[in-house]
Amino acid sequence: MTTFKDTLDIIENTYSKKVDVIVNLLDVDLKTGLQERSINDRIAKYGLNSYREQKQKSILLILFEQFKSPIILLLVVAAGFSFFFEDWLEGFSIIAVIFITVVLGFIMELQARNSMKALKKMDVSVSKVWRDNSLKEIQAERIVPGDVLVLEAGDIVMADARLIEVNQFEIDESALTGESLPVEKKIEVIKNEVPLADKINLIFKGTSVVKGNARAIVTGTGVHTELGKITHMVATAKQGDTPLEKKIQGITKILMVVTAVFAGIFIITGLLQGKQFYLIVETALALAVAAIPEGLPVVSIIALTYGMLRLAKKNVLIKRLASVETLGGVNIIFTDKTGTLTENKIDVNKLMFFDEDITIAKKGDDSSIVINKNKGAYEKLILISILCNNAASEQKENKKKYLGDPIEIALLQFVNTSKVNVEAINATYPRIAEEPFNSETKLMATLHKNNAGNFVAAKGAVEKLIDTCSFYSAGDRVIPLTEAAKKDFLNRAETIEAQGSKVLAFAFKEAANIPTTNFLSGLTLVGLIGFLDPPRMEVVEALQSCRNAGIKVIMITGDHPATALNIAEKIKLSEKDNVVINGKELDSKLSDKKLFAATIFARVTPKQKLAMVSFYQKHGSIVAMTGDGINDAPALKKADIGIAMGIRGTQVAKETAAMILKDDSFTSIVTAIMQGRVIFKNIKNFLMYLLSCNLSEIFIVFFYGLLNFPFSVLPLQILFLNLVTDIFPALALGLGKGNDLIMKIPPRNPQQPIVIKRDWFTINVYAVLLALPILLVTWYCSHYLKYDAKLCNNITFFSLALSQLWHVLNLPSRKISFLNNEITRNKFTWAASLLCISIMAVFYFVSPLNNYIGLQKLSIDTWLIITFTSMTPVFLIQLFKRIFKIID
Numbered sequence: 001m002t003t004f005k006d007t008l009d010i011i012e013n014t015y016s017k018k019v020d021v022i023v024n025l026l027d028v029d030l031k032t033g034l035q036e037r038s039i040n041d042r043i044a045k046y047g048l049n050s051y052r053e054q055k056q057k058s059i060l061l062i063l064f065e066q067f068k069s070p071i072i073l074l075l076v077v078a079a080g081f082s083f084f085f086e087d088w089l090e091g092f093s094i095i096a097v098i099f100i101t102v103v104l105g106f107i108m109e110l111q112a113r114n115s116m117k118a119l120k121k122m123d124v125s126v127s128k129v130w131r132d133n134s135l136k137e138i139q140a141e142r143i144v145p146g147d148v149l150v151l152e153a154g155d156i157v158m159a160d161a162r163l164i165e166v167n168q169f170e171i172d173e174s175a176l177t178g179e180s181l182p183v184e185k186k187i188e189v190i191k192n193e194v195p196l197a198d199k200i201n202l203i204f205k206g207t208s209v210v211k212g213n214a215r216a217i218v219t220g221t222g223v224h225t226e227l228g229k230i231t232h233m234v235a236t237a238k239q240g241d242t243p244l245e246k247k248i249q250g251i252t253k254i255l256m257v258v259t260a261v262f263a264g265i266f267i268i269t270g271l272l273q274g275k276q277f278y279l280i281v282e283t284a285l286a287l288a289v290a291a292i293p294e295g296l297p298v299v300s301i302i303a304l305t306y307g308m309l310r311l312a313k314k315n316v317l318i319k320r321l322a323s324v325e326t327l328g329g330v331n332i333i334f335t336d337k338t339g340t341l342t343e344n345k346i347d348v349n350k351l352m353f354f355d356e357d358i359t360i361a362k363k364g365d366d367s368s369i370v371i372n373k374n375k376g377a378y379e380k381l382i383l384i385s386i387l388c389n390n391a392a393s394e395q396k397e398n399k400k401k402y403l404g405d406p407i408e409i410a411l412l413q414f415v416n417t418s419k420v421n422v423e424a425i426n427a428t429y430p431r432i433a434e435e436p437f438n439s440e441t442k443l444m445a446t447l448h449k450n451n452a453g454n455f456v457a458a459k460g461a462v463e464k465l466i467d468t469c470s471f472y473s474a475g476d477r478v479i480p481l482t483e484a485a486k487k488d489f490l491n492r493a494e495t496i497e498a499q500g501s502k503v504l505a506f507a508f509k510e511a512a513n514i515p516t517t518n519f520l521s522g523l524t525l526v527g528l529i530g531f532l533d534p535p536r537m538e539v540v541e542a543l544q545s546c547r548n549a550g551i552k553v554i555m556i557t558g559d560h561p562a563t564a565l566n567i568a569e570k571i572k573l574s575e576k577d578n579v580v581i582n583g584k585e586l587d588s589k590l591s592d593k594k595l596f597a598a599t600i601f602a603r604v605t606p607k608q609k610l611a612m613v614s615f616y617q618k619h620g621s622i623v624a625m626t627g628d629g630i631n632d633a634p635a636l637k638k639a640d641i642g643i644a645m646g647i648r649g650t651q652v653a654k655e656t657a658a659m660i661l662k663d664d665s666f667t668s669i670v671t672a673i674m675q676g677r678v679i680f681k682n683i684k685n686f687l688m689y690l691l692s693c694n695l696s697e698i699f700i701v702f703f704y705g706l707l708n709f710p711f712s713v714l715p716l717q718i719l720f721l722n723l724v725t726d727i728f729p730a731l732a733l734g735l736g737k738g739n740d741l742i743m744k745i746p747p748r749n750p751q752q753p754i755v756i757k758r759d760w761f762t763i764n765v766y767a768v769l770l771a772l773p774i775l776l777v778t779w780y781c782s783h784y785l786k787y788d789a790k791l792c793n794n795i796t797f798f799s800l801a802l803s804q805l806w807h808v809l810n811l812p813s814r815k816i817s818f819l820n821n822e823i824t825r826n827k828f829t830w831a832a833s834l835l836c837i838s839i840m841a842v843f844y845f846v847s848p849l850n851n852y853i854g855l856q857k858l859s860i861d862t863w864l865i866i867t868f869t870s871m872t873p874v875f876l877i878q879l880f881k882r883i884f885k886i887i888d
Contacts (some may be wrong), residue, residue: 014162014219015199021216022162026146028884030164030217033130033148049143049159049221053611063106078715085278094716096852099722110688119218125651128403130215135392137403145218149203152213153436154629154650157203161221163187167434168212171203175227182210196226208652212436213390247754248300255694262644262702269706299727300683303734307679315662316672317646326640326666327676329622329750331550334612334639336626337557337567338502339406339648340535343437346406348414348531350496350503353377354474355486357492360414369417376476380526382418384506385411386425388446388457397712406648407504410531429455433516439558439606439629443468445520453512462493462528465505472525481525481838493528498562500570501530518583535570542670543573550746551673554599556609557626561602574599583608592619609635623752624669626661627653640750643669654741670743670807678738684754685811686730688763693726693804695767700800703775710781711789716853717797720843725804725836732828733808739822741813762887766877770807773872777865794855795866801840802870805833813888 014022028034076098082091125140130148140158143149149161157171163185170182176196186200197206203216205225212428222228239840263284270280301321318324335341351358353374354676360369371378391404391412400416402409413423431449435458437444443460458465466489472481493503507523546553555573557564568578579589583603601612609625613635616623623637625632628649633656636642644657645664654660659669697718704712755763778796781787787795808829812821823829843849850856858866881887 004143015194017162018189019162019164019217021169022219026217026219028148028217030148032133034132034144034146035457036132037385039131039142039144042146043142046145046224047222048141050141059110062110063102067102080798081278081281090567094719104636108136125156125158128155133393135403136394143221145221147218149216149218150213151203151209151216153209153211153438154652155209156651156655157205157207159205159218160225161203161216161218163201163203163214163216163657165215166212167214168436169209169214170211171207172206172210173204174418175199176204183457185214208655212580213434248687250753251691251755255691258695259698262698266702266705273708275708283317283752285791299686299731299734302731303682303686304679306735307675307682311672311675314671314675315646315665315668316675317660318658318672319660320658321669322674323641324679326622327624327659327673327751328680329747330624330673330676331552332616332621332623333546333551333553333634333667333669333673334556334609334625335553335669336628336645337555337559337564338533339628339645340666340669341539341555341567341571341573342535344406344533344648344664345501346410346533348410348529349532350501350528351378352492352496352528352530353379354472354489354527373475373688374473374527377473377526380469380473380508381506382415382420383425383429384457384459384508384526385529386420386422387429387431387448387455388444388459388506399760407502407531411529413528417648423670433519435520442558443520447516448513448521452510454510454514455831456509456514456523458507458520458523459504462490462503462505465507465523466490466525468520469523469525470521471523473527475617478524484808489528494529494560494562495561496530498508498566500535500563500566501532502559502563503528503530533544535567536665536667537571539571539666542667543571545670545674545743547575549673549677549743552599552822554601554612556601556604556612558604561600564600564602568600586611606632606635613638622747624673626669627657629653634707674693674738674743677742678736680737680748680754681742682734682736684759685736686733687755687813688759688766689733689808690726690730692763692766692770694722694809695763696804697721697800699767699771700774700796703771707780709792711778711782711792711796713793713796713800714854717793720853721797721801721804724839725801728832728836729805729808732832733811735822735828736822736826739812739816741815765887766807766810769876769880770800770803770873773869773876774803777869781865790854791858791862794858795869797853797855798840798858798866799869801836802866803873804873805836806874808833810881814878815888818878 022031028539045879079091079094079098082088082094126137127140127143128137128150129143130136130150131138135150143159143668147159148164149157149159151157151169163169164187166187169185170181171185183197183200185203188201190199190201203214204227205220208407220226220228240637267280267284280618304321304324308321308326311318312847318327322558338344347360349360351369356371356373358369389404389408389411391408393400393402393412395401404412412422429450431446431448432454433447435441435443435445437460441460442464443458445456445458448455448457458468466481471478472485472489489505493505496503503515505528506526508526509519509523541682543553553573555564560619561582565578565580568574578599579594579597580600580602581594581598583601583605586601586604586608595612595615601608604612606629609627609632612624613625617638617640622640624641624643625635626643626645627633627636628645634658636644636653641659642657643659643661644653644853646654646660647660647664649657649660649664659672697713701718703711774796777799778792781795782789782792808823809818812818812823816822843853844855877887
């Protein structure tokens with residue numbers, strides 16, 4: 001029996017062992033693969049194929065870091081002054097508030113971290129393995145030593161493995177070895193000790209397949225892979241702040257500078273007025289406490305992660321927090337056609353032979369096919385469709401499940417209607433070589449053995465495959481392919497593509513002995529197959545939404561221009577006539593004007609995709625780019641937002657992209673952009689709310705002190721306001737669902753600050769109109785009604801608290817109903833208000849809590865004054881908005 005140590009030895013020496021030795025050590029049958037029933041035992045023995053993530057901050061460290069915030073340091077200083085002046089009640093109250101602040105910050109940061117964990121769990125990597133004599137797609141963490149990996153171009157290698165079969169197989173190992181060029185892999189044993197980069201019969205976890213396909217037997221998983229060893233050496237890695245966090249930190253610094261100026265003015269005037277030093281210090285501390293919006297960074301992270309979780313439920317997985325901010329600024333979307341603008345439910349709908357066209361009428365899973373003249377060619381077409389095909393199927397609960405490329409799946413489904421025995425044909429024609437498909441050649445070919453010798457099966461783009469053909473099937477005869485016949489096939493393909501179908505050509509060659517390399521010549525063209533992929537009609541509304549939002553959508557595809565144009569017209573890609581540019585035209589120098597006018601780029605290469613992203617970015621656009629193949633990775637990386645297809649996308653594309661569409665639908669892209677705008681608008685809303693509330697507190701404290709009022713707002717009371725009436729409504733604002741105008745405004749520039757000059761003007765207007773009624777009413781109560789200082793303080797405190805709660809109603813645009821908008825429809829807003837009022841009621845009625853923050857029982861008349869004072873700012877701000885129209 002193989003021990004765990006034996007497995008470690010295999011991992012170290014597998015390149016020098018023969019495959020049959022490894023097979024015996026790992027107890028696996030290469031024909032059938034591992035048995036599913038044995039997997040749990042192997043996981044128990046070897047562990048899951050995962051390794052310890054970079055060490056996260058411990059709960060104790062998160063708690064300790066709460067004490068490092070500027071607000072806590074200020075409170076410690078305030079408590080120190082209180083104890084120094086023997087104000088014991090205030091000193092101990094501040095200590096209690098420090099505790100509350102720390103606990104609140106700790107809970108919110110923990111919630112943000114848990115939300116991020118939930119998001120990571122949704123990003124599950126998968127891998128194809130050969131188990132129970134069939135191809136299966138499994139979660140990568142359940143790969144075990146002995147599994148047989150099945151790999152093709154675009155896959156990420158999910159475990160260390162020994163190669164047992166390769167077809168023009170090349171791996172990008174740059175992330176592991178530093179080698180810039182892809183490595184061509186072999187299966188031969190390496191006898192001598194060689195460095196990692198020269199172990200060409202091994203593949204390593206984390207590398208990517210760039211060409212060909214292969215099978216390999218897994219020899220190392222989890223921490224026992226080369227990548228796992230490196231990861232294990234990295235104990236911690238400090239993450240940098242996101243752009244959003246840096247912008248928020250910048251806002252906090254601005255507030256602290258403003259407060260320092262106000263505090264400086266107040267201290268100087270206080271000393272000149274001969275005020276007591278204790279009062280001057282207490283007011284300066286009150287100003288300092290008012291300056292810092294407690295919990296602002298954590299609230300912003302919670303808003304982001306909640307929005308990302310909401311997107312995940314709508315089939316969009318955002319991989320990086322920073323990408324959410326960029327989403328809201330996208331003004332160009334480069335989108336693929338197949339599966340994104342179309343249903344990706346591809347069916348064979350046309351068969352075209354030299355002198356016969358057949359339209360397939362599909363009824364359920366059966367297709368009606370009548371062949372009159374080309375029975376021999378039809379049989380060859382079926383044979384090529386089976387042999388030149390890497391898709392697989394398995395029976396599950398009386399239904400076939402298919403795995404592979406959508407076109408190849410459509411061919412398998414088409415073959416199944418002809419009632420041929422696919423397994424028997426594959427057994428009769430074992431594959432001995434393959435020319436894998438790639439986006440440059442647009443061809444795939446396989447070489448097989450049979451009783452008569454060798455057989456080549458090939459399929460690909462008509463204009464590419466036809467150049468490899470010397471003959472064609474006419475009826476049941478094979479005759480030389482003339483230029484006239486070539487032209488005829490190309491014209492017929494063009495006609496079908498203009499109707500919205502994708503067309504592939506199929507060819508073969510039979511001979512006694514065909515070499516295993518360069519077998520793509522002298523082929524016989526059998527015929528063409530048309531594939532229909534109907535457009536997603538829900539895309540029409542999504543495209544109109546993009547136009548309303550100032551976003552230009554451009555189709556960029558490798559398909560034929562006629563096919564692309566047909567789909568574009570059906571989905572109304574452009575309100576005007578669609579302008580199509582062929583990939584060949586891009587190689588010539590086109591004017592910027594013509595490039596900007598284009599809505600479709602057809603027959604483009606991955607290199608041209610990258611060039612178009614760079615072109616638009618150079619002209620100041622924020623570009624989103626969709627992609628599914630390995631060759632799309634450079635463009636996905638270059639784009640401001642790279643979007644990978646979750647269904648048909650390769651692992652390389654998914655790893656490179658910032659965003660993954662689980663359903664491959666264009667509508668989900670628009671949903672993501674809209675949600676990105678909503679998230680940013682929510683963040684802006686709670687920033688405007690917090691900043692205007694804090695500035696109003698600064699204005700009140702400053703003018704009370706400057707005008708020598710006999711009362712002020714205590715530091716503890718301001719802290720209470722910031723902890724209760726600020727944070728909970730702000731958090732509720734961060735969880736809003738947005739309004740109907742969100743996709744009717746131009747995109748914002750992600751490079752500009754969150755709070756621009758116009759917003760600072762709005763914040764100051766809000767702050768003045770929040771503070772002014774309170775200043776006037778308390779002045780009137782003190783000078784004319786002769787209320788004592790403590791009563792005036794209480795009127796100030798409750799008026800300020802309630803006016804801040806009602807202030808959320810001022811945030812929606814004046815273009816939307818005051819009573820029916822994203823704020824009034826947000827259940828969290830009402831819940832936050834109810835919670836804040838309940839907390840205030842507890843502190844008002846319960847002793848000694850009311851003593852801690854200097855509250856007393858108030859008469860009904862006083863409560864009427866407070867209610868009037870607190871509601872006046874809402875009236876004034878709404879009036880200001882609608883009369884002057886300089887605030888949205």
